[in-house]
Amino acid sequence: MQLNSFAKTNRQVRNPEMTKKQILDAAEEEFARYGLSGTRIEEIAKGAGVTTGMIYYYFINKEELYKNVLQTPIAELHEELEQLNLDCLQAEEALKSIVQVYIAYAASHNKRGMILFQELVQNQGKYLEQMNWQNTFVYIINVLKRGIAEGSFRQLNPILTTIQIFSICVFYFTFHENLKRLTPNLQLLSPEIIEQYTQEVIKLFLLAFADHANFSQHQQI
Template sequence: MGKSLYSQIGSLQNDLNATVGSTENTQPSSKVNRVTRDAEVTKQQILDAAVIEFAKNGLFGARTDAIAKSAGVAPRMIYYYFQSKEGLYQAVLEQPASEFQQMLEQMNLEELPAIEALQVFLRTVIAYEISHRYQGMLLFQEANQNQGKYFQQTNWSQPLTYVTKILEKGMQEGTFCKQDPYMTTLTIAGICVFYANAYENLKHLTPDVELLSDEMIERYTQAAINLVLNGVLA
């Protein structure tokens, strides 16, 4: 189950990152689609390179020429698409929140019983974080260097709201015990992101274990689900 959902996360993100436009038969339309597609690909290449550079060095230490070189584009393209280094940094912070929000919307969690929705959410977040390990480093840099100045302009509150609503629904159904839904949400968020965020340190504690193998990811995911359910079930 874990492996199939892990693949599903990749599939959903590929859909979200899919280039705009389809291959119509008319020549003018095809040309417009190709131009749009090329622009979207270039922007994504810049964002992919930027998240690593910002994660390692933060906003202040990151270099746009290093981002451009890694992305395989001319430095001027960064300013063409994002206006400034700060504009690119803001886009990098916003992208995962937007991607994750769209993935959750596609899963229609509100249609599931609370206990099932919570399990799907946990698996989704853990899989996403493991496949985007630089995100944790990036958010740490944002907190450390900017005290959340740019983070507060993102829509990261929306994914957290999903968990809170699931918990409130479970309490209304009588499935979950009465609790502070917001504080429980923060606790769940911490459990979901820890494995990916701490991987570079954890790997030295168990050098003979491949922590990012499908087996170990599933073991952690199931342990997280068990822990959370034991804490919230009535």
């Protein structure tokens, strides 16, 4: 028994990246359900198939593990948005691309929205603030400012509008468990429905942000 336990632990040490991913995936599940205060390290260990000692080997404590879970989507979104080369796109196209990335990411990681919700309820955003999560908003803010300057978008508050964009993209997935009870015959997380939702959101934003005065003048010319 002890020999098998040693062999298992030894394999985990030889594959640190795989083990860390297993721990982070299991931690994400638990933090989404119970938040930082309600999550137990023992349950994370059980979900990851490791010992609690192995978790403390990679992460100092539960708080450090929680911070790593919060940091993951921020880093991944930053990387995806950086690859869009938004400065090379017209403002409308850039906005479309951002919305597509946000919704696709939220759809692929729909439990992460619940972690943000738990962070708000339990910690009033204290840990999220340490992660510089606002940096992912900079991409949207810059596109909106550019669109206003170019006359593609009407005069609007870029920061408040960015919050609206983020909220609409994420709300759908964060509250899916509630929403699906309102529409039991509609598979809200199916690829087809998510694509429809994405296109409807894009249309909504482009119509709401358009500078209709400039558009009308352009049409008359």
